[in-house]
Each structure stands twice: as C-alpha cells, then as structure tokens.
Amino acid sequence: MSGCFPQFERLDELLTKNVAFWQFMPFAFEQLVWEKSQPELCQWLMSLSDDVIECYIQDGKVLADELARWIPDAVELYELSHVTAYPIEDKVLPKGLDVGIPGRKWQQITAFNGAIPALQLPWLEWCAGKGHLGRVLAASHQMPVTSLEWQKTLCDEGDVAARQLNLPIRFIHGDAFSPESEQHICAEQHAVALHACGDLHVSLLQRVTAKQGKAVTISPCCYHLIRDKQYQPLSQIGKQSEMVLSKHDLRLPLQETVTAGERVRRQRFVEVSFRLGFDSLQRHLRSSNDYMPVPNVQKALLNDGFAAFCQWAAEKKGLSLHDGVDYDHWQSQGEQRFHFVDRMELVRQLFRRPLEMWLVYDRASYMEESGYRVSVGTFCDKPVTPRNILIHAQLNQKS
C-alpha cells in the first residue's frame, strides 16, 4: 500500500531489514554486538580514532558511503530521510514581540509562523508553554488564539505578556489529556503544537481528526514520551509494520551528538566508563549477564574515583562489595566498553533520521487516511533546532 508518502513504505522495509544494526542497547553489551556476524565491520570500527568518529558524525553522507560496505542499504536510507524545506514567508511583526524570548526559540517560532499558511481561522495553541508562538500568531494573523498549558505559572506569565501587547489570547490552564480539554478543539480552527512531546501531539492529531478540525500543524518532538510501553502506530503502514518500537528505540532520533568541548568529552568518558565498569563488576559478582542501570549521580562524586563510585552504586543497588575487588581491572573494562559503545553508536547514527522520518510519516499518513491533505518538510535548519520537521494537514473539501 502506498499513500502520498512512498518513502514511508521503503523506510519501513529498510529499517525492518536492518534492525540488527540499530535496535539494541549498546551499553548492555560487553563487546561489539556484531563481533561474530560482521567481523570486518568491527575491525574497521575499532581502527577509528575518536576524532575520525567525530568527523563521521558531522557528515552523514560520508558515514553512509563508508557503512555501505557492510550495510548495502546505507546510502538509500540516508537519501530516504531527506525532506525538502518549506518556503518561509517573511511575515511582518510588530516591534517588541520578541522581548523575553530566547534567541533560538524566537528563530524557531518565526520560522514556524513563516512556514504555515494563513487560513484566517482562530488558533488553538496546544501545550503552549508561555505562549511565545501564540503571541506571534495573534500579532501576524489578527485572529484570536486559545492557548492550552498545564503549568499554571506559565499560563499566568503568558497571560500578562499577552495583555501588555494587547493581543487576543486566552490561556486555558488544563491537562491536554483530560476529556475536558476536548471542548477547546473545534472544526473552525487551526490547531498548532510546537514541540509538544510524544503522546501530547499525537493526542492532538487524534482529537482534531475526530472533530474534523480544518487544519493542524505540528512539529513533533520527544517521541519516547508515550504512555504505553511500546509505540502504538497510527497509520495503516505503521500498523502493518513488523517493527515493535520500545521507548529506548524511540529515543534514537533524539540522540543528536553535539560537538562537545574537551572538558565535556572528558567528563562523559569518566562517567560512562565508570558506569560500564561497575556494570561489568556487578555481572561478575552476581554471575549474571544482565545490565544493571544505576541512577543519576552527583557529578562531584566522580572526582572521588572509580572505587568510590562503585561503593556508591553498590549501596544504591543493595549489593555488597568485598575487600579484594580489583578496581583497576574493572575500571579498564569500563574504559574498553566505552570505546565499544561509541563505535556501536556511530553505526546507529545512520538510522537516527530515517527512524525519525518513519515516525513523522506515520503521523502524516494517519492524517491523510483521515481525510486531510498533508505536507511534510523542514521549517528551519538543524542548528536552530534538531527537531525541525513540520507536518501540516488541512481537511479536504467535501465535494
């Protein structure tokens, strides 16, 4: 079956076919997971320096070309995840509207506003925060805005800002999931959600279709913030997919590796290698092969060294450590595993955007199946926000 997003079906095929390269938890393994199945890939990965890994992370095309030696679908996956950019209309805004809005947020909002069509409908801003977007919509379209937000303080702050600017915005302090919130969704409306997490934007799409709302525009984020244990696909292709996505899988698109400075890199090395070293130690002590997650740690504790970290972690997990533990040995195990994890993550990097696009097309196809004309594209460049995809759906006219 194919909708107006033929890439979706192909992405589904290729992601399913290649699950062995991305659908696993790298930190749960004590060696490269493809040691037996792909020895040459492992050899290549282990030959890479940290700086070379950094270069591949920055250039997805070069990474796909290299990985194609072992993952023949790599280049196609890379190409399938490409989407065109929406044309951005430069809408004139009154002065002073950006006061109190951080620079990058302002760029996101003005780009979002510039990418969506002016339909002369009242707006519904879903999970509005302080209503930064709502103010821009109200000011540039001269239409009233209803802003729904869960945190009372944000509603109050948004309300004050809207009054100061004399804009027609009404804040509703409410829970987007509650049945009462449904009353704010109606047919003669253009609903928007900028970075409403996981189920919050999904529930908006479902309610808009139920009410036959005229238009909805979202920029999805935090795909893993769902109430079910696993992802519940929305569209026909999604429902027929063989993939079952856990919350861990749904985090993959969000794991953008940001180029970090030397100090941050060093800190990450210490913390992650300590955790992995403790994990190897606990496996040895418990004669078990299961990964044991350890809670967040106060960064200052890391300065006390690996042994202190293990004693803290053991206490948290109710394990007792005997006197003769060879901490140097387990620390170096952790350091070796750190290098394995980074190299497994490099391969998973190839699948980040394709999996995100699969999730985006699942939403877009669902809207299309529900009688909407749908477009998908980027509304800003990745440095402005890595969650830069916009889905716009407009109800088809009944003939």
Ligand SMILES: C[S@@+](CC[C@H](N)C(=O)[O-])C[C@H]1O[C@@H](n2cnc3c(N)ncnc32)[C@H](O)[C@@H]1O
């Ligand atoms: C990532 S922020 C985005 C805010 C705003 N749209 C923006 O882009 O600046 C998500 C917002 O959703 C709100 N939120 C979380 N759960 C909610 C719920 N159940 N009902 C309504 N709003 C909720 C949060 O309080 C937060 O303000």
